[in-house]
Amino acid sequence: MFLKSIRYAWSIRRELFSYAWQGSWNLAAGLSAFFGVVILWLVLLLTGRSDVVLPTTLPGQIEFFAVTTVLLWIVIFLARLLLAPMVLLIADRAELRALRLRLRPALELIFDHNDAEYVRPIPSLYSARGEFFWIGVRNAGGQTLDDVTIRALDSWFTQEAIATAMGRRQRSNSPVEVSRWPALHPGAREIVQVFGLGYDSASSNPDYIFNTMQRFTLEVTARDTPTVRRVFLYDPKARPMFRMLSETESDQPTRSGALQSP
Structure with missing residues (x-):
């Protein structure tokens, strides 16, 4: 069963990555201002560096925004990639039910x-x-x-x-x-x-x-x-x-x- 699941996921890998990619960058850019600080401090905590402070200059702030946006996008992309098989399966079943309803004699x-x-x-x-x-x-x-x-x-x-x-x-x-x-x-x-x-x-x-x-x-x-x-x-x-x-x-x-x- 596990091997069949792996084969199925590999057969629809394009659909999986397409679903994970769509909207993930815009979502990350929109949320980076709110979750950027949290993500940064989590990274610093995991790496053992607690002496870093938030930038006060404009170039530093731009760099901070870019880094947090990329990190948040990676998190969102991986989360959507993990959820993609279930979401695509639910969508396929709904489409199949609609098709059966259309083909069923009215x-x-x-x-x-x-x-x-x-x-x-x-x-x-x-x-x-x-x-x-x-x-x-x-x-x-x-x-x-x-x-x-x-x-x-x-x-x-x-x-x-x-x-x-x-x-x-x-x-x-x-x-x-x-x-x-x-x-x-x-x-x-x-x-x-x-x-x-x-x-x-x-x-x-x-x-x-x-x-x-x-x-x-x-x-x-x-x-x-x-x-x-x-x-x-x-x-x-x-x-x-x-x-x-x-x-x-x-x-x-x-x-x-x-x-x-x-």
């Missing part, structure tokens, strides 16, 4: 099929007769995002389930807007209902869309921000009926949105 789509906040029952007299599907969006960045929009990309399932729930009466091949916010502040989270389906939505027709598993894609956008997309699965036989697929499973859905057998 928008997040949030869904947990095990959380009752995102899958809510459609109540009936005796038991739940279906589920409401909710989705959350969060600003995980450090700046306010403008014009935040959640949309469902076009598919058969999107048109039959989400577009109908959003009140769209005519079929269209364009994405379906689920919700929009004029601004989303850092750390803020919003949650919105997308649609609901009953457990009895299936029919006797085997090709009916709600009889089979379907994939559909939601995306969240904001001004000057990368778009985030997630693929969701509808399974009429599962409880709950909705879940968000992992990124490795988030293949693009087919035009109909139905899962295809390999």
Whole structure:
């Protein structure tokens, strides 16, 4: 570990000496008038010479000021050189955290099929007769995002389930807007209902869309921000009926949105 530290310090020796040099001379010149006498007497004490008095002539005072400035600069330079590795390490870590924050996606789509906040029952007299599907969006960045929009990309399932729930009466091949916010502040989270389906939505027709598993894609956008997309699965036989697929499973859905057998 010690040898690694020595190698690291040697590899950044230019940065170390640059940090130690910067400002040390100006700082020494500014403090020499205050600490010059103290430094001089310390030097005299260490060398055993206590018979030296402060100069009274102008040339002597100039020489005294120059000597104390140089001595103080040496002290400051060595102190900054010793502190340089720690200071540079703290600065590098802060820069790395800022870089990670910039590279981190600012928008997040949030869904947990095990959380009752995102899958809510459609109540009936005796038991739940279906589920409401909710989705959350969060600003995980450090700046306010403008014009935040959640949309469902076009598919058969999107048109039959989400577009109908959003009140769209005519079929269209364009994405379906689920919700929009004029601004989303850092750390803020919003949650919105997308649609609901009953457990009895299936029919006797085997090709009916709600009889089979379907994939559909939601995306969240904001001004000057990368778009985030997630693929969701509808399974009429599962409880709950909705879940968000992992990124490795988030293949693009087919035009109909139905899962295809390999």
